Amino acid sequence: MKLNICVDIDGTITEPYYWLDxxxxxxxxxxxxxxxxxxxxxxxxxxxxEAYNEFYNLxxxxxxxxxxxxxxxxxxxxxxNQQHNIFYVTAREQWIKKTTENWFVKNExxxxxxxxxxxxxxxxxxxxxxxxIFIEDRYENAIQLALEGFQVLLVDCSYNRLPLLPGITRVRxxxxxxxxxxxxxxxxxxxxxxxx
Numbered sequence: 178m179k180l181n182i183c184v185d186i187d188g189t190i191t192e193p194y195y196w197l198d199x200x201x202x203x204x205x206x207x208x209x210x211x212x213x214x215x216x217x218x219x220x221x222x223x224x225x226x227e228a229y230n231e232f233y234n235l236x237x238x239x240x241x242x243x244x245x246x247x248x249x250x251x252x253x254x255x256x257x258n259q260q261h262n263i264f265y266v267t268a269r270e271q272w273i274k275k276t277t278e279n280w281f282v283k284n285e286x287x288x289x290x291x292x293x294x295x296x297x298x299x300x301x302x303x304x305x306x307x308x309x310i311f312i313e314d315r316y317e318n319a320i321q322l323a324l325e326g327f328q329v330l331l332v333d334c335s336y337n338r339l340p341l342l343p344g345i346t347r348v349r350x351x352x353x354x355x356x357x358x359x360x361x362x363x364x365x366x367x368x369x370x371x372x373x
Contacts, residue, residue: 178369180261180309180362183299186277187267188314190254190286191244193334199240203232216315216336238276241269246284247332249351256355258287261362264306268315270295300325310361312354319345328361330354 184190194210196218201208204222213221219229233240257263269277271293281288292302300321303311311322312330316337319329323344330348331337341347348354 178366180358180365181307182257182261182263182358183266183303183306183308183311184254184263184289185267185299185311185313185315185318186265186269187244188334189312189332190247190250190265192247193314193332193336195244196240199236200232203236204228211335213335216317237273241273241276241280242283244280246286247351251284251286253351253355254287257358258289261358263287263289264292264308265289266292266299266302266306266311267294268297268299269293300327303327309365310358330357 187193194213197208197210197213200206200218200222204224206222208221215221217226219226222229254263265281267277274291274293277291277293278288281291292306294302297315297318298321299311299313299318303322303325308327310328310330311319312332313319313322314332314334314337316331316339319331319337320342322329323342327344329345331341331345332354333347333349346357348357
């Protein structure tokens with residue numbers, strides 16, 4: 178039995194604050210990672226959503242090209258790719274797809290199916306992919322997915338430290354993620370063996 182594992186990209190595979198230096202330079206701010214207490218970047222920077230969108234549209238390709246990979250993400254993703262089915266499910270829009278694919282190649286990450294939704298709402302895609310586990314950093318996404326019965330691993334960040342619902346497990350890093358997936362997999366195998 179293989180698990181279907183959906184994996185978000187930004188803040189999950191990438192370092193969560195990779196956009197901060199460029200945003201600080203652009204807006205003349207001096208925000209530190211610990212001050213990022215909401216996922217909505219324009220609120221963190223205290224600028225309008227329009228101003229942030231303008232910045233993002235100008236620099237998205239540079240930002241996403243230079244994003245650093247979280248520690249151990251490469252090793253764990255390759256292991257998961259060998260053992261299970263992985264799908265990258267991101268809110269990024271289609272126009273940034275080539276940049277995203279190039280980033281995966283440059284960082285020697287497994288090339289799994291890439292789903293560019295252009296929206297933070299991921300429940301329907303998780304259903305289509307028959308997702309067993311969803312790895313995510315955005316709190317609101319984790320809540321939506323958990324309410325629909327999905328098992329979510331929420332990667333700890335300064336902007337998602339809010340109360341968790343059943344079905345959401347907070348993980349510190351990619352080693353934690355791998356261990357949680359192994360535990361879930363063992364439980365499912367035991368349950369299957371009992372049914373058989």
